[in-house]
Amino acid sequence: MGGMSDAMTLPMPDWEKRFRAPRVSLPEWAEDAPDRSLFVSNATGTYELYAWDRAAGEQRQVTDRPNGTTDGVLSPDGEWVWWFSDTDGDEFGLWMRQPFGGGEDVPAAPGLAPSYPAGLAVGRDGLAVIGRSTDEDGTTVHVVREGAEPVEIYRHRESAGVGDLSHDGTLVALEHTEHGDAMHSAIRVVTLEGSLVAELDDTEGGARELGLEVLGFAPVAGDARLLIAHQRRGRWEPVIWDVAAGRETALTIDLPGDVSAEWYADGSALLIGHSFEARGELWRYDLGDHSLTRIETPRGSVSGATARPDGAVEYLWSSAAQPPAVRSAAGGVVLDPPGGKAPASVPVEDVWVDGPGGRIHALVQRPADAPEGRPLPTVFEIHGGPTWHDSDSFAAGPAAWIDHGYAVVRVNYRGSTGYGREWTDALKHRVGLIELEDIAAVRAWAVSSGLADPARLILSGGSWGGYLTLLGLGTQPDDWAVGLAAVPVADYVTAYHDEMEALKAMDRTLFGGTPEEVPERFRVSSPLTYVDEVRAPVYVSAGVNDPRCPIRQVENYVDRLAARGAVHEVYRYEAGHGSLVVEERIKQVTKEIDFAERHLGRR
Template sequence: MFVSDRSGNAQVYCWDRTVGTLRQVTDHPSGAQRCAIEASGEAVWWFADTNGDEHGQWMRQPFAGGSDEPAVRDLASYWPAGLALGLRGHNLLGHSTERGTDVSLVLPDGTSQRLYRHEEPAHAVDLSRDLALAVIAHSERGDLWQPGIRVLATDGLAIAELEGEAVGFSPMLGDNRLLLLQPREDRWEPVVYEPHTGERTSLDLELPGEISVEWSQDATSILVVHDHHARSEAFRYDLAARELTRLQIPHGTIENARTRPGGDVWFQWSDSANPSVFRALDSDPQFPLAGHPPQTALATEIWVDGPGGSVHALLSLPRTGVQPHPAVFLLHGGPDEHDQDAFDPEVAAWTDEGFAVVRINYRGSTGYGRAWTEALRRRVGHTELEDITAVRQWAVDQAIVDPARLILAGWSWGGYLTLLGLGTRPGDWTLGLAGAPVADCAAAHRQAMDDIKALDRSLFGGTPDEVPDLYRDSSPITYVDAVRAPVFVCAGINDARCPIDQARDYTNRLRDRGLPVEFHAIDGGHSVTAVEERVAVFRRQLEFSRKYIDDRRGLS
């Protein structure tokens, strides 16, 4: 089961390896991006929201095809908060409303029993194979960045309280060991935990950056994917021998790695030159949708001295033109994500148009240690921009980019940083392209979904009413009167993360000052799932950029 946009929009597909059939499961108008398959293989689940607003319900459909029905009969619309599909039709479901988050045990008849409830966000993680235990993540302490772990009996009794991130129970029936990631110095360390005895076994990997882990299907080893300095590598850790063996996977980015019976590993792979493909470590399962798209140039790594330490960035140069190039500083979202040595069609499109593209893993990014990720909480937005400014200055000093032809661009958190950068450093940028941005931190907080409100409280240390100066200091709208560059803003009508009204108010303030500004409203939510719409948005951004940047003379 996987998600693909082969139909023109992100939809869910089922692939039956036995008979070689590929079937489209969903035809949801706003796309479908969340899915899961039951352990029996009899049915699939997918989340249906209302035009991209992320609020809806899980639907269930037979694997071979048939009509959809609500997967949980006694629940109305909700925001999804984790899902684990267990054995014998028992499933663990997290679901949030404006009143808080519930985690429920879903029974084979489609009814649910509440195991947990709290006003702060929580997340359903996994069910043990004997259905005796459940594990959840919670933020009862009010800090979404440092959640707690709770192991529950499926009658609701609390068994254990832990720190870190829960991964899941052993896949072997009768083995209730729990795999965790726990903080250790500046990294995350895998730990195998026995809930009933409290016994802990640390894997002591000493891998910097970020790691993700998964049990092998016979629970004798752990698959480890290590993301560090914008690239991935994978290992197999033998639990009995306590040995770590690197898997032979080319340099690039590994995503969605899964273990298979017999020890094989399936994963998606790409690098900055090659679009993503399905791969298998030890077999050739003839994955569907295989293709050989044209390549683009590999990105170059650069390291720049910044105020908080060395800043890592990826530089992609156009095949034509001479230095210094017009350039797009393309900022990732998150904020706790990172740009990787992975294919990005937007980067390829900009370089095809003659622009250099610079992607920066500023403080707040993952892949460089916990301290680097958490550093943005010192002064939200401004911390990241210090690193972006350092990389910009380096690229100008090296005559790689033309200071008169620089575009600041990004989506979500990247769109927020774009607007903040245009106002706090107006002389640095020729124009800005902001997608799904926060323009007014306080106004966005009041209109956003509850998980985003909790993230805000964690980042700022309170609500806008409790710490108004901090929200004001980090809000792009505070500096709107200093903006000098033309600005293109794109926002989703049903965006529950970065609500459209505050973004529209920001552009109206610019327009009132007589600045060139374009506002494009998308009939959807926080992300653009339709290929045609993504292409249309990029074309409008490119036309807007060409209107104010001339390749020969700089600012027109």
């Protein structure tokens, strides 16, 4: 009993405090009632939705479910909180709604069966547009009015989604991939009856791989301007499309990297989000005189921003060293959760490495007390997506490794966003293998520079990063001492047949067809193909309800490891594609670090 008592009185390590520290998302505000806001927080130990009456200074928890809730939106009048109810993280369910001030949860669209979500736009006077995805029907879109049966206005086998609903509730903007390229959407604007109003398609029948994205209708009654993003100049940037007039208005925003935007509340200006080389910043673009004015933010990453009706800009900021906070451009913290604060970590270093497809950007962190000139055990923490990127932002996972004496390297391989369209689109057909070429180039730099001990290199990642981990362990068996794969693709053919419909469409785009149509491409890109070559100890964690990287294909891979007596451990947990429960996440990190240290001989 004495040992148990001593353990309970030990101080909590900083890495664990970072996971437990209360966090909040950027609050979303109701368009017609801006003092009513909705945000996500882990204050109870599980990520849930919270309503915030800013005028009254009151907050209350909206949802309370064992595996958490993060998908929610306010109605424009602020009277209702819509939230998506699935089963233990399987992402298949129904939209529910609850009065802003509290009350019973009721189905938001009683006539609709459960589905995967494919976009939602909540309008005024009980109007909503709901996108749904199922294996049987592909994508459908329904208009829902209180007291009436849902009306279907769109259906297609390929992936699509609801982009936005105009302020007056007469026009619906849809993103669709009817041309068969799930990575590059076209935009269609229809009436509430589904009649075509306008179409914008930069793919030209698939001849050019250019995508469009809906950013939002102008927040002004009777205004048919739609803010969209395009890739015509090799990067994401905004343009205004007047749907009624069929006219586009170019914006003179001369900034490198990707540019996004949202409307100021009166429609006279745009709040510009600028992402370049793993960092973000904000600008105001005046539509009257076309002036571009910088909004001062600290160096790091802005992961969300909004311009409130009085013109005040609020944003969610962090850096690799400093934990996130919701700030005001006028100064100060907007929403400060109660409880302990997350301890700081170490800054990130930028490294550029020449690779087979061009310069590769890597983000490197090393312990502050690392001995000079001595190579370190090093974790290559590979991001998911693949259309995502690591940034100079706070992450409790990498910080935990640093606290345990490891260097951490994160690679924005080909396929990552933020480095131009060609970089993002480069991984088609040789899926996984291209990314691993870039990771190998950065690994060679890490060893030759003296940062990494080649005998103590860990390949680690979740989702697509977990897939690349397993694929890397089999195709680069001499390069890695340990592999840690969370919610991975492990057997690509089985994964394709079991995954949710929207991901099937993405895989057909990446590979150029189904496993039956292009079997060789799936074979050479599947970790299962190389499982017998794996020599490093492998740790795999998987959610049993995961619709993205389903459990059956993980079991196929694990069974092959077991059949040949390979060193491995498997952890299965009752959730989907990751967990929203803080204790569960801490448990997973503890298991990963323990596995690595046992097999690297550090314990």
